[in-house]
Amino acid sequence: MNAQQDQKVTIGSLIALAFAVVFFSGLLQTNEWYGVFDFTTLNGGFGKVAASVADGAEGIRTAMSDFRGKGGSGAKDGFIFALTLVPTVMFAMGMIEVLQHFGALEAARKLLTPLLRPLLGISGDSGLAMIASLQSTDAGSSMTRGLIDEGKMTKEEGDVFTMFQFSAGAMIVNFFSSGAVLFTLMAADGTTPAVPASIGLCVAVMFVTKIFGANLMRIYLKVTSRKTTETEMTVAGGEA
């Protein structure tokens, strides 16, 4: 039962977790020196290339765009656009690997474990599976299966926990490997970010909503099991 508690949570891992929160929160997004602690700032931007040159009344004017160019469409534009996403994905995954090495996720597990019963009504034993499920759907689901098979979780707890994983599965890896890119968009003026929210805010909203959804499942299970016992009939799930 305590096999998962073996990995020690140290001050270092708490610092790593705190760093992760600040790094992806966007709080330090700036051109000052402390921008070094911000993901978006370090992620930087592509250089510009000349998109068009026009000879006007005020002399020659050059319009700039990024290397993707302007006016593309379809598969070819999709491919070249997807290439612009690659550095963000690689940078985000590299940072997550480092933060994980320093125990950020272990610290998160330690902090979450006592909250599992009050928040989701599931056993604290599932802390490790929960953290794993934030990174890999396959790891999360197979560990959940293991917990149910070993009897550490009842079937109902398993259903609630599965619901938690099913909405925004592998939240961290998926979000950082595609969604993070949205926050690199620049507004028309080319200097201010287009999206008025931070990566950290989105991750927090997703996490809270995942817990909300799992609790809807908890309520659904309670209601349908009561119906089943009252009427001795199987309730068709399709009604929802």
Next chain:
Amino acid sequence: MSAENAKPMITDIFVTGARKGWTIATTSTIPNVMMAFIIIKALMITGALAGIGKVFAPIMGLVGLPGEAAAVLMSAMMSMGGAVGVVMGLYEGGILGGEHIAILAPAIYLMGSIVQYMGRILGVVGTEGRLIPPMFVICIINAFVAMFIMNILV
């Protein structure tokens, strides 16, 4: 070699992660985004995008989005990366603005890839068939709750 493995350099750890990122980018992001752009192009040529925009305008309007944002959520159910591609396409077409993207971002993931995850999560755990439809519905509810919250916050 083994000594290196015992205490890896932080730079090596970063590079290992970046390499994972490269694998994700080349095997998942690029094909999915490319597919999304082809779908958008097809929807635009046929006029289906405008149709989606009209049909879903009342529902999406509740969370401060134009009707076309429904196309993002529909593609999210197939692929999260593809949905991000659709967002980008609509952003450039001037249909979605920065605030719309902020509202959509968490929702894309909350109802993201659920078609795939039916096998990879529900199949693996062995979830009862009767619970699958409610789980889909809850994912969609989650997405709308998140859009509602983001609409207030941004």
